[in-house]
Amino acid sequence: MKYTSTRSGEVCVSFEEALCSGYSSKDGGLFVPEKLPSIDIPTLSAWSKFSFSELAYNILRLFISPAEISDAELDSICDASFRQGFDETLESTVPVKKIGQMYVAELFHGPTQCFKDLGMRVVVKMLSHFATKSNRSITLLVSTTGDTGPAACQAVSDANNRLMTLLVHYPNNQISAYQRKQLTTANSPYVHVVSFEGGGDDMDEPIKRILASSGYSQDSPFFVCGVNSFNIGRPLAQIVHFFWTYFRVVELQGLEIGSFIDIVIPTGAMGNVTGAMMAKKMGLPFRKLCTGVNINDIVHRTIQNGKFYKSANMEKTMSEAINVQVPYNFERILYYLTNNGDHERVKSWMEQMEDTQKLDIESSILTKLQATFSSARVSDQEMFDSMIYLKEKFDYTVDPHTAVAVNAATKLGYRIDDNTNEFPFAVLSTASPCKFEEVVTSALGKIGWEDYKKNHYPKKALEIEMKVEQLPTLYQWKDGLSLEEVQKQWEKQARDLIIEEFL
Template sequence: MKYTSTRNGSIVTSFEDAICSGYAPDGGLFVPECLPPITTTHLQNWSALTYPELSQTILRLFIAPDEVPEHALQNICTSAFEGFENPAHAVPVIQVGSIFVAELFHGPTFCFKDLGMRTVVNLLSYFSQKRQRSITLLVSTTGDTGPAAVRAVSDIGNPLLTILVHYPEGQISEFQRKQLTTVDSSCVRVATFQGGGDDMDRPIKNLLSQQSYTDSNTLLTGVNSYNIGRPLMQMVHYVWTYLRVLEELGKIPGDPDVKLDIVLPTGAMGNLAGGYMAKKMGLPLGKLNAGVNANDITHRVVQTGEFYKSETMLKTLSDAINIQVPYNFERLLFYLTNGQHDLVRAWMTTMDATNRLNLDREWLTVLQRDFNSARLSDEEMCTTIRSTQEQFGYLVDPHTAIAIGAAQKLGCGLDRVTTVHPTVILATASPCKFEESVTAAITGAGWAAYLQNGFPAAARGITELPERSPIVYLAKAGGTLSSWQAEWEERARAIVADLGAANGYRCVTQSK
């Protein structure tokens, strides 16, 4: 399997180069040259596989054996799920009320990012050792990506694989911050910046594109969901969830009468892109429904075709999906147009230059065939947490609550089903990570009861560890976002060099 850019079909590269590069060289996102079909026979053969086995089987469709031999891929997938509550069945699928909930948060950092991140980091570690080339990961996080990446890098303990992670100051939960600042590893650096959730994206993209191979044994890459490895791995939990729901319904996989409608909290659209790719391959999915908060660019484009960046990032109680421009929308456009590189390039050139893109009525109609959306306020999200607990005894985090509330608005809530398809909520995180938001919904007494009766023991251990002060990137008075970003880029470049020195190698990037 080869990989190409969403913006240029003449760019063709290997899986190794695609996953190690992050962005394509023209600024686009890597996608497989083709999507192999998922047939009824596949689904029936896969139904008895464990989660690591299913991951290995699906990844093999996208990774040639001469890049990663079978035994190596098996080790990568098996070790990725060590630390999960039940590695063989990493994603429990349960029924709550009248719909299904896929609990994606039973990994070591209590969120769905573990499902994709740990395998991606394992693959990068494999390639670093295969080539004896050091790799530094550059990450910006609004809450869950960073802890998952830091934990994966720390667990591997490969001195050739290091990470610099950034988070927006005051815009992630206390627990998420502690997941970053309590890690003691020479392979990890943590920085916070005084800006909006995706304000570090441009400096990171610049660093990735400006690499100088003065030292040919060094590489910078990113593992946010623009990296093709993330949506590839996120396809796995869609297939797994489909198979488990069919089991619950007593149906045979591939039954033509059963499709799943999916509702999920949506930020950068990586999870949504994984689902759409799986659907394009033949997985029997109906609508993919995005739940969003007040930072609602995804909702606006699905409902009106207006893909406009907002002027400001709004603080919400569901910070992990705070986003101004979800980069995976580019992959959705690529598959929406059946791979029209030129059209995607024209659209994204307009978006990059103006922060605005208008889909005409024809393409909006195509988008709405597969996607729907709903927006929730903080108040509505809190109401959803309370009502879900009161009616069903099921406590959810604020992001899962966004999905449940979106399902209710779209006519397929926990207490009623008006669609012809079974509905699945993707529960993306444990409530243990969001004390402030959950307390706002169920009061301090409710949180105290959860601490006593439901809080994971492993999470409690993190809260008791000493923190290390992060590096701070300032937004200096009188400056502009672009001037701040230029300074942050230089700070990151210096930290990357320090990481290399601390781990016995030299990584050089060109200054603008």
């Protein structure tokens, strides 16, 4: 399997180069497989009987040459990625529960209590594999609005590879106290944590520029790699939990493999959505891919009217992990909506977006977008309403992002309390409520939080609470500076840290 750029058909690289580069250095595009494999019904039937790690192995094997990662190595990577640190009291890595007429895929039973563990751990282990294989040092760069950073910290700490280090950034006062503590209590010589005074995606551009100038090269003994969901490894790994969820819903519903279901996804940077679309194009019988967003609603506006416009400001919400102004994975969505991947059109569109912060989606592409996707915009109060409803009706507590998806589902016409749905639907539950004491308390009251903590609180969360925080490095926003000027300042600070801490 080779990889190309969304912006140039001339790019043709190995999985290792795509994974280790993040962005395409030639044109700034995102890597995608040259061709998605097709999965038939007999294969789906066989896969439905696999454990999660076995399923991951079989799916990832389609995208990675054995010459790069052998069968034995990939099997070991998958086994460790999807078992180490996961809740051993559960029957599976990802339980799928029926709540009323809704299926909930609980993706948060990993070591950092969020779905990012499912993508991040396998990506970090593969990067560690390639660093060791080539005896080259690698620094991973991350910007997080909540869950990506802790997942990366844990994965790098667990890898404990002297050749691999992590520089992780989070927006000051814009993630939950628990998420912050997961970062500031990271006990590893290979992890450095930074807080910056800006919006959730304000570090994206500095990171992209660092990657463009310090990225992967066969000749360099050192390189920098991004592991946010622009890295192709993340959506590839996340394909797995869509297949898994499909198999469990069909099984629980008593349907045959090949029956259609709908999926509802709390949506930020669209990495999970990209994994869902790739799975659907491979042959997984998803009918509608439904996105739930908060008031930072660029995805909703784009699906509804084709206006892919960056809003003037990032609005603070109670579902902070999906606070995104421009989801970079939408570039991959556009690529797959063009006929056979039209690189030149995607390049033109994304350059226009980068220059003007606005892109009007062509009518033919918008029609395809709306045929595959639906969307709903959810306010904080509506999110609270869904948290209260699930607790009172089913004694089921969810985090704010899952509640956004649940509320979006009801807005899109899905029924939780009766069986009038035309198709079964599943909601991705992307994080444990344990990470959001403030939000759960605001919705369910102090008694609701105390009930959750008494009966459902993860053991690992209690361990985090006992740890002492270390102050992070701070990137300040000096008065009078524009965002562009501040980003240049932050870029220099990040480069200095990479040199000072890791080289």
